[in-house]
Amino acid sequence: MSNLHRFAVVTGASSGIGDAYAERMAERGYDLILVARRRDRLEDVAKRIKIKTNRAVEIVTADLSDANDLLRIEALLTEREDIDVLINNAGLGALGPTSKVAADALENLIRINILALTRLTRAVLPGFLRRNTGTIINIASMIAVMPTPSGAGYSGSKAYVLNFTRSLQMELAKTNIVVQAVLPGPVRTEFFEASGLTAAPFPNELFMSAEQLVDTALQALAQGELVCFPSLENASLWTDLENARIALSRALMQSGSPATRYSEKAL
Ligand SMILES: NC(=O)c1ccc[n+]([C@@H]2O[C@H](COP(=O)([O-])OP(=O)(O)OC[C@H]3O[C@@H](n4cnc5c(N)ncnc54)[C@H](OP(=O)(O)O)[C@@H]3O)[C@@H](O)[C@H]2O)c1
Numbered sequence: 001m002s003n004l005h006r007f008a009v010v011t012g013a014s015s016g017i018g019d020a021y022a023e024r025m026a027e028r029g030y031d032l033i034l035v036a037r038r039r040d041r042l043e044d045v046a047k048r049i050k051i052k053t054n055r056a057v058e059i060v061t062a063d064l065s066d067a068n069d070l071l072r073i074e075a076l077l078t079e080r081e082d083i084d085v086l087i088n089n090a091g092l093g094a095l096g097p098t099s100k101v102a103a104d105a106l107e108n109l110i111r112i113n114i115l116a117l118t119r120l121t122r123a124v125l126p127g128f129l130r131r132n133t134g135t136i137i138n139i140a141s142m143i144a145v146m147p148t149p150s151g152a153g154y155s156g157s158k159a160y161v162l163n164f165t166r167s168l169q170m171e172l173a174k175t176n177i178v179v180q181a182v183l184p185g186p187v188r189t190e191f192f193e194a195s196g197l198t199a200a201p202f203p204n205e206l207f208m209s210a211e212q213l214v215d216t217a218l219q220a221l222a223q224g225e226l227v228c229f230p231s232l233e234n235a236s237l238w239t240d241l242e243n244a245r246i247a248l249s250r251a252l253m254q255s256g257s258p259a260t261r262y263s264e265k266a267l
Contacts (some may be wrong), residue, residue, distance in 0.1 A: 001147070007083045009033045011064065011120065012090030014041035015188025020210035021087050024218060028055040028085075030085060033058045035073060045199060064090050064116035065108050073116075077123040081131075086124045088117040088161075089139045093154045093195025105196070106153045113157035118164065128177045136179045137221070138165045142229060144183055145233055150201065158183075162227070180226045182217040184208075 008025040012018035013035035022032055026049045034042050039061045046057040060076065062069040077083060094101050094109040121136055128134030143151060144158035165181035172179060186207045192200040200207075208216075213230055220228035229238060 005031065005082065006085070007031045007033055007058075007080070008085035008087065009035065009077065009083055010087045010089060011035045011116070014038045016191060017184070017210045017213060018087070018089040018189060019045050020214040021089060021137075023049050023052070024211075024214050025085065026055040026057070029055070030119075031058075032054040033060060033076070033083070035060050035062050035064070036090065037063050065111040070116055070119055074119055074123040074216050075118060078127065081127060083124060083127070084133065085135045085137070086120060087137045087139070088120055089137075090116065091139060091157075093197075094193060095151045095152060095195045095197055097150065098152045101153065101196070109153050109157055110261055111173075113154070114160050117161060121164075121168070125177075129175065130253060132176050132200070134177045135221075136165075136168070136177070137217070138181050138184060139163070139178070140181050140183045142183045142185045154195075165226070178221070178226065180217070180221050180228060182213075182220075182228045182230070184213050184217075185229075185231050223226075 008030040008165045010022045010025065010032065013022045013032075013034035015038075017036075018036070018155050018202055022034055022045060022228075032046075032049065032055060034046060034057060036042055038252050039059065042059045044060065049055065050057050060073065062073050064070055064073070077086065091113045092109055094105040098106075117138060121138070124134060124136065128136075132187070138161050140161040141158040144162040147155050147159075162181050162183065165179055168179045186200060186202040188207045188209055208231065216230040220230070227238065229235075232233055232238065
């Protein structure tokens with residue numbers, strides 16, 4: 001990542017993980033564009049970071065579930081030539097049994113976790129490709145590989161983020177554009193509150209701080225680790241899963257005929 005008078009855009013920068021990314025990117029010399037809905041919270045984050053790092057910090061309020069606001073942020077990403085990093089962090093959980101979560105809450109989750117992340121990524125790509133440089137960090141969740149009965153929409157949305165990111169990595173393999181998926185476990189933020197739970201469904205010892213998470217993910221990025229499970233000690237578990245997936249992919253490509261176990265007529 002080159003950072004000479006370059007901007008990093010952080011969505012969901014008004015709290016938690018986005019706030020921590022903003023601070024760490026400014027400490028690395030980036031100027032910032034911070035996006036979220038709550039202007040007062042963005043102003044607090046911007047003020048603190050400016051004092052601490054002396055970097056330029058721009059605030060753009062936007063509701064990423066709103067089509068017009070999303071178009072406005074896409075236009076900003078498309079038009080500016082000085083953006084080097086996009087951190088797609090804004091997200092929420094809409095947790096609970098699917099029959100009990102409001103349909104509108106699920107749609108909102110899809111708009112932010114999937115649609116906004118996809119459109120914003122799409123918006124930076126032409127400029128990144130023209131300049132043959134750029135970094136996209138997509139915040140997924142460990143839940144992407146842990147389907148759960150209390151967060152079907154959330155798990156599905158983060159599995160999308162993982163697959164979207166992996167496919168982009170392949171697509172951009174011959175460029176200098178780097179795309180990382182970060183899959184945190186529980187992190188101490190406003191997330192569970194914002195996702196409709198009164199208490200987090202994990203014991204305290206499973207949580208890390210937002211700063212620990214971001215430091216770990218940025219260290220992984222520096223090491224070229226483009227799928228980062230921040231607390232996974234035995235990294236070969238991910239490699240094993242990947243190898244199994246590759247074996248399945250190969251097997252899926254071997255025939256266009258129905259598998260023999262389906263050949264018996266049903267009743
Ligand atoms: N905390 C965890 O345990 C955990 C674990 C794995 C993954 N994650 C992921 O980490 C990311 C950040 O979450 P967090 O833990 O830092 O939670 P958080 O403190 O609740 O932060 C969520 C951020 O998203 C923004 N946001 C939500 N709805 C938005 C909208 N409609 N338009 C624009 N911005 C919106 C919020 O800003 P405004 O409310 O000001 O708009 C806020 O800045 C999410 O993608 C989440 O899925 C979190």
